[in-house]
Amino acid sequence: MLSRLQAYGDRLRSSLFFVPMLCVLAGIVVGEAMLYVDALVEGIDPRLTATVDSARTVLTTVAGATLTFAGIAFSVSLLLISLASSQFSPRVVHGMFRDPFNKRVMGLVIGTFTYCLVVLRAVRSSLEETGDAVVPSVSILLAVVLGIASILAIVAFINHAAHSMDVSKILHRVTEEALSQARAAWPDPEPESDPPVGTDEDTTLPVGAAAVRFDGYGWVQNVDYEQLLAALPSGTTARLETFAGQYAIQHTPLCHLFPPAPDPEAVATAVRAAVLVGETRTLQQDVAYGVRQLSDVALKAMSPGINDPTTAHDAISHLGTVLSDLLRRRPPARRLAGADGQVLLVPEATTHDQLVGLAFDEVRIASADQPTVLIYLLDVLHQVEQSLTDLVRPGAVASLRRQASMIREINEQADVLEPDRQRVRAAFARRYPD
Template sequence: MDDDTPDSIAPQVRRLKQRALGDRLRESLLFLPLLLLAGGVLAEEVAHVVDRHHRIGWLGLFTMAPDAAVTLLSTIAGATITTAGVVFSLLVVSLQLASGQFSPRVLRTFWRDRMGQVLIGLLLAAFAFCVLALSQIDTSAEQAPTLTMTFAIGLALASILAIVGFLNRITRQQYVGRIMERIQLEATDLIKDLPYGSQVGHRCGEPVAAPEPDDAGVPLIVRSPADGWVQQVSYRAVLASVPPGSTVRLETRVGSYLIRDEPLARIWPAPDAATGRRAARQIGEAIIIGATRTMQQDIDFALRQLNDIGLRALSPAVNDPTTAVEVILRVTSIMRPLLHADLPAQAQRDDDGRTLLTPWDLDHAEYVRHAYGQIRLYAGAHPQVALTLVRTLRMLRDVTAELADREAAVAELDRQLAATIDDARRAGLPDAELAPLTGAAGRRQE
């Protein structure tokens, strides 16, 4: 284990901030297009300098008169800026459809699409290149600058290809199965990193039994510096922030919402004033708070997104039980590896006697409850959805029972099974529809 001194806090916090910035930039519809726009401006300047000092003979195919070059550049500039407006309109329509039909929380999968960002950037780069090139054309010359015209035609062709790729991609992205697949794959990547890894957090000590606060005095309470969702936490940086021999208990977890000035952490025994202020500042830096939930460390957010899609599908306005069935299957594709994976210990102690408590972190049973508890309430009136839910719960129950230290998860799966049958009865399903459910459940509810 690396040395967890105060000097080691800075690089860990820096990594968190870099990941948070990278995640925001990846979802930005402005960052990559601006980079490509700047690249188009730079390319035009380079082409102008080369054309002024050299004549490239092997580009003779693109040799043309200045008047023809002006017409071509004007046409490309007008077409690209018009197409950019159309692309923005398509993106807005896609976001509206996805938000209304599935869930507002799945919009992030559209924001993160590189194809759309590259297309917008190419169109802006082509527009800027052609506009700047128009100012460089000497209509009294024998011919237009060859390299400049080559770049302009190349950008136009690349934009056309990007438009075709974007149209193909955006039509496929609207398919609900693709949306759920992307959410599932993001969650699976985090699960592969459990219990400790570069994404979910490095090991910061040995697992220990959670100690009780001693009676040495009132603990120091570290309060939330802002309102927002907890996106990332560096447990190692939190633990390294307190003096040796201290115990720090986080009063939040990744994926929870914080209100400014509510308790964020408690430290005991309480350090002196100067040390306490430094520890509070460092703990605040080790917890990244943002305006929205993200998938940087939050496996539970994937379950939330999929459940939102399933609940929307089961609503009377949509009435799409087939989508709800696929939601249950996708959720189970997340839950099976998650139930097999070991979760980070909720009490860890390092070599300097510092103890970190994270009692609000989700355990396996809570993940089961979050995965199936809400959609189960609305599945009872739909026999095929309820049957799919019963079969997946039974399968998970059987494979989880073979694992050690999963008794709580097995008990929660049994409870969800029994509750599914009860919900179907309350929904008024006849005995003919209840029989397959009770049979698939193994009649545990009787």
């Protein structure tokens, strides 16, 4: 249940609707509260009072201006999302939706608009129904303050928006999110041992295991292992056939159970409830997604339409940062036990070797005819290996060296000038003299 709540919380953080909606409600509440305060306040400084006409003019002006500001904010946000998607990668867009500053600015201007509407309806002249003029001076003063704050917020928003398209800031944000998820999903390493990736552990089930199948399709966003174990009958062993970050196809196996459950439909429903499937891939439990995003930025930078090796270098450097942190951590256990003898096998867990391949395989192939990028790759691979020297990581080091060897081989086969080929050879020899 906690994992599902965290997933819903992640959706709310990615929503452009939630914070502005709260600010609209806040505008209504504050407006009503200020009208109540105005009814209690007497003897206001004449400099702060207003006539009915001036009050309506001020409120109408502030409301109209803030609504225009809101339109500008939404337009700029959509423009930035479009540019980031085309220039860097569609997968970095998800993180831009999570930018709290943008949502707060939108919330402020929309909340101010709502507040002005609430106060405006309370302004009445002596010629109207009640016969008494109502001019909530304190409420109008707050509307002016909120209007000025909205102007400053829009200026700050434009400044923030301009700087947010800096590729270094985008890569830094993706890296921070990936590192944060790595710390949450993978525990800290044991001091002097290679992380147990479970490659030799038997995860097979006897013949006759019953399959629980997906009843829908989409990206697996979260697996609540505790809830899944609790859904199994006592003494049941389940082998999970999916993982966070995999695309689920309808009617494909979600897991296999042995022995088969006495009430298969009820157990299947409970098991499916422990696996959250959604429309988009997210960083929830998916440590590989941050690596995928950075790798995509590097690939996009090397595409013929962009051809920006410097951006590729930046992305590869950030890849090294994320990969170094992940290789220092232990992947989650592949065998989990429940309180009543239930056992959950997780053979599809992400391994260190898979992460290294995901980070560098496609980038290496795409940069075959770009010696400068190949040298960047060798440099980052060497730095990541050096970051592991204080730990025993033979599996991770072997994967990194395998990548370096493939870079050397692809350089030998590439259609480049001999001086460029020699540059890559020399770079490899400096970093891997043995």
